[in-house]
Amino acid sequence: MPTSTVENYLKAVFLRAPGTGATVSTGAMAEALGVTPGTITTMVKHLAAQGLLEHNPRAGVRLTPAGRAVAVGVLRKHRLVETFLVRVLEMDWAEVHAEAEALEHAISDRLLARIDAYLGHPKVDPHGDPIPTAQGKVPEAEKAATLADCPLKKWLRVARITDQSTAFLEFVTQAGLKPGARIQVRQREAASGVVRCDLGRGRLAVLGLPEAAKIQVRAEA
Amino acid sequence: MPTSTVENYLKAVFLRAPGTGATVSTGAMAEALGVTPGTITTMVKHLAAQGLLEHNPRAGVRLTPAGRAVAVGVLRKHRLVETFLVRVLEMDWAEVHAEAEALEHAISDRLLARIDAYLGHPKVDPHGDPIPTAQGKVPEAEKAATLADCPLKKWLRVARITDQSTAFLEFVTQAGLKPGARIQVRQREAASGVVRCDLGRGRLAVLGLPEAAKIQVRAEA
DNA sequence: AAAATAATTTTGATTAGTCAAACAGTAAAT
């Protein structure tokens, strides 16, 4: 059984290269995991020796099927735990990410199965991220539109927030932009970099373009 | 923040010497933690340097107030988690000990508070072990009677099982001796070492003396 | 094409936790 460090390394690769065969630079991993580049090189060679990933020196790193299986398993735990903490224990969705970060390495498959059943086998977590299946499938919605590139003046639903930081999630809550919210983009000002959204009943949300790009939407059902 | 290894060492001392000032031998710790005696000596010196316990070489080890606080905090997490897993997620009480052993090191104080509130601030866990309070008090029932030494032919309630091993807990379940069960001891045969219990409605349980000593009882309320 | 820049890998050290085996006290038995 992999250590939690190993699980975190593999998860980091997966999150930055979900597609089979996609590669990640060691620099990106160092950034993501908060360690020095040298540490990444060392660990990557070690993980490659275990058959969990491939390393093409100075080019990048790619998950093997075995490594991908570990990463997806951890991600499933993470997202089911987050969902449980929010839905059952009523924790703040802005703080469950950190909690799940620890719990994902401590939960047995047996407990995971109980949690999944208790929740009724949910498909997405509170941020709108898809929950991998027990068989390792990750149902990714391809090329979703965001508030930064969707059509203007069309009613949409917020589907997913792709930044788990507490600060951003707290802004999203306060602005009324949580997943499920009904919304339309009124105006997108390239010069000022400001996006203005209509939430109905006269409520308005204003945010910057990079922030708008972190909020995925889909056509209203 | 202490590592989970440190938490386990301190918990092991506490469980073997709950009374303030009681001491534990390094040998007993090696046995309990499944490491070699030399490892214990090394770690104990390290923990003593951190002010978490006192070491009297060749005599024994004693928790300091700081060490005791850590140990009790971990025990509170352990027992609340066990209770949650059994009551809410309906896991088998014989298997939750191992699960809690991992989770007790991964749960934040915030999540713990939510679990405690969700359960309505329970006083004992599924094995009848007292749950320490958030203030660090451990309400220990002193000198409880067991099936090995209680009076005969008196109706009693099973209060606590002091062996967390899966095998024993499974026997207890199958024999109908879980905490709360109404019971009286019919006969205690010193020569054969057998204890026979009446569970009412003609049901009988038979067990050995050492096993009977692991089942605490109290007078029926 | 050479020089400058940026990214990656190597190297040598460090910390936490562990073991095996040698060593040293303590206590019991002769």
Added chain:
DNA sequence: ATTTACTGTTTGACTAATCAAAATTATTTT
């Protein structure tokens, strides 16, 4: 009062994970 047996401590070595800083390679610029 020695010897024996037991328990506890030291010592030297090892693994996982990490860092700082030097060395290397690839990529741009000029």
